[in-house]
Amino acid sequence: DAGVIQSPRHEVTEMGQEVTLRCKPISGHNSLFWYRQTMMRGLELLIYFNNNVPIDDSGMPEDRFSAKMPNASFSTLKIQPSEPRDSAVYFCASSLGLRAVGELFFGEGSRLTVL
Amino acid sequence: AQKVTQAQTEISVVEKEDVTLDCVYETRDTTYYLFWYKQPPSGELVFLIRRNSFDEQNEISGRYSWNFQKSTSSFNFTITASQVVDSAVYFCAFRMDSSYKLIFGSGTRLLVRP
Numbered sequence: 189d190a191g192v193i194q195s196p197r198h199e200v201t202e203m204g205q206e207v208t209l210r211c212k213p214i215s216g217h218n219s220l221f222w223y224r225q226t227m228m229r230g231l232e233l234l235i236y237f238n239n240n241v242p243i244d245d246s247g248m249p250e251d252r253f254s255a256k257m258p259n260a261s262f263s264t265l266k267i268q269p270s271e272p273r274d275s276a277v278y279f280c281a282s283s284l285g286l287r288a289v290g291e292l293f294f295g296e297g298s299r300l301t302v303l
Numbered sequence: 304a305q306k307v308t309q310a311q312t313e314i315s316v317v318e319k320e321d322v323t324l325d326c327v328y329e330t331r332d333t334t335y336y337l338f339w340y341k342q343p344p345s346g347e348l349v350f351l352i353r354r355n356s357f358d359e360q361n362e363i364s365g366r367y368s369w370n371f372q373k374s375t376s377s378f379n380f381t382i383t384a385s386q387v388v389d390s391a392v393y394f395c396a397f398r399m400d401s402s403y404k405l406i407f408g409s410g411t412r413l414l415v416r417p
Contacts, residue, residue, distance in 0.1 A: 291350035
């Protein structure tokens with residue numbers, strides 16, 4: 189079975205540009221998470237969806253960040269406008285169940301560099 | 304508040320040595336889950352193990368073993384006869400039973416030298 193699929197794997201952009209990161213969760217999983225990893229702050233939860241509905245977006249840094257999940261098989265994380273401090277690896281993860289009793293399955297990450 | 308501490312930032316061993324990665328957690332909850340994830344140089348996070356707070360049995364999977372001790376709030380991970388392919392960053396994580404949030408430690412970078 190295919191795992192969590194993220195695109196793009198690498199993105200280099202200039203400050204002020206819009207960035208869209210994409211995620212396809214594992215089929216049948218109904219919980220989706222977006223995490224950000226930086227050297228300074230480690231792994232941080234940005235937003236969590238359950239059954240396509242955003243449950244908790246308290247980790248989203250600011251209004252420049254937005255996330256959507258229009259259906260069970262697709263989610264996007266958008267940054268507009270991007271800033272150099274947004275440079276990080278962004279991970280999407282999915283799991284079966286609201287409480288994620290089972291393990292989280294992570295994608296390979298999208299490495300974002302904002303110049 | 305819940306917290307996960309991985310005090311070892313970086314460990315370097317020679318192949319075939321045994322190595323233990325420490326993880327200490329803080330919580331007042333009685334029901335919770337502990338996890339270990341591996342992040343190899345390729346970057347993805349790979350799930351290794353999940354334990355719940357009511358199961359203190361140690362677990363062994365091949366060269367990997369885990370020691371869960373509630374008395375010391377620790378969930379340590381031992382790799383026996385380490386191999387170069389074990390080189391990675393290892394994360395310990397915690398989740399309350401009543402929450403969906405996985406709280407990660409800062410990670411331990413393990414370098415296994417040939």
